[in-house]
Amino acid sequence: MEQRIGSKSQPLDAAAVDPAYVPGLTSPVPAEPxxxxxxxxxxxxxxxxxxxxxxxxxxxxxxxxxxxxxxxxxxxxxxxxxxxxxxDPDGPVFEASDRRASIKADHSGVQLRLDDQQAEFRWDEIGAVETESPRFGKRFTITVHTPDRRWYPIEIEAASRARFKDWENQLDAVLDAYFEEETDGDDDAE
The missing domain is CATH 1.20.5 (Single alpha-helices involved in coiled-coils or other helix-helix interfaces)
Incomplete structure (x- = not known):
C-alpha cells in the first residue's frame, strides 16, 4: 500500500532523463573543506x-x-x-514475530520491525490499531493508524491459523490496558 499525496501521475524514470543513472547508486557526497x-x-x-x-x-x-x-x-x-x-511493567505485553517481521506492544507503545526498518509509536501517537486475519493463508496483518492519516501495516506469518485467535486476544488485552480512545464528550466540547 502506497500513500501518495498530490498528483497521481508517475514521475519520469531517472534513466529517461540521465543516461548514466544506475538504480540503487547514489551520487558521491562532496568532501568537506x-x-x-x-x-x-x-x-x-x-x-x-x-x-x-x-x-x-x-x-x-x-x-x-x-x-x-x-x-x-x-x-x-x-x-x-x-x-x-x-x-518491565506488570501489565500485558503482546509480541509476535516471524523470520522477517516483528511487533511488540507494551506499556511504552507499539514497535514494528521489518527486516532492517523499525518504527516506534507511543500510545499518544496512535489513532487506531487494526488487525486482519486472511480467509486463506497464514499472514496476520496488523496496521497502526496515526492521527495524521498515515498507516503502517505489518504482516506476520504464523505457524498455524490457530495462532491468529491467540494473537487477537493478547493484542486486545494490551490495547484495553494502555490505549485510551477519545470519548464522545471530547468531540462535543470542540
Whole structure:
C-alpha cells in the first residue's frame, strides 16, 4: 500500500532523463573543506574536556567525604530500580514475530520491525490499531493508524491459523490496558 499525496501521475524514470543513472547508486557526497573538519574536531575535544572536569571534581569530593559516596550508591540503586520498572511493567505485553517481521506492544507503545526498518509509536501517537486475519493463508496483518492519516501495516506469518485467535486476544488485552480512545464528550466540547 502506497500513500501518495498530490498528483497521481508517475514521475519520469531517472534513466529517461540521465543516461548514466544506475538504480540503487547514489551520487558521491562532496568532501568537506579541511578547515571545517579541524574546527569540528577542536569543538569535540573542548566538549570532552568540559565533561571530564566535573567528573574529576565530583570524584575528588567523594574521596574526601564518606557519606556522599554511600548516598550516591543508594541513588544509583534507586535509579536502576526505576529503569527496571519502566522496562518491565506488570501489565500485558503482546509480541509476535516471524523470520522477517516483528511487533511488540507494551506499556511504552507499539514497535514494528521489518527486516532492517523499525518504527516506534507511543500510545499518544496512535489513532487506531487494526488487525486482519486472511480467509486463506497464514499472514496476520496488523496496521497502526496515526492521527495524521498515515498507516503502517505489518504482516506476520504464523505457524498455524490457530495462532491468529491467540494473537487477537493478547493484542486486545494490551490495547484495553494502555490505549485510551477519545470519548464522545471530547468531540462535543470542540
Amino acid at each position: 579541511a578547515e571545517a573538519v579541524e574546527d569540528a574536531e577542536a569543538e569535540a575535544e573542548e566538549v570532552a574536556a568540559e565533561e571530564a572536569a566535573p567528573e574529576e571534581a565530583a570524584s575528588e569530593q567523594e574521596d574526601t567525604e564518606g557519606e556522599p559516596e554511600a548516598e550516591a550508591s543508594e541513588e544509583s540503586e534507586e535509579s536502576e530500580e526505576v529503569e527496571e520498572a519502566e522496562t
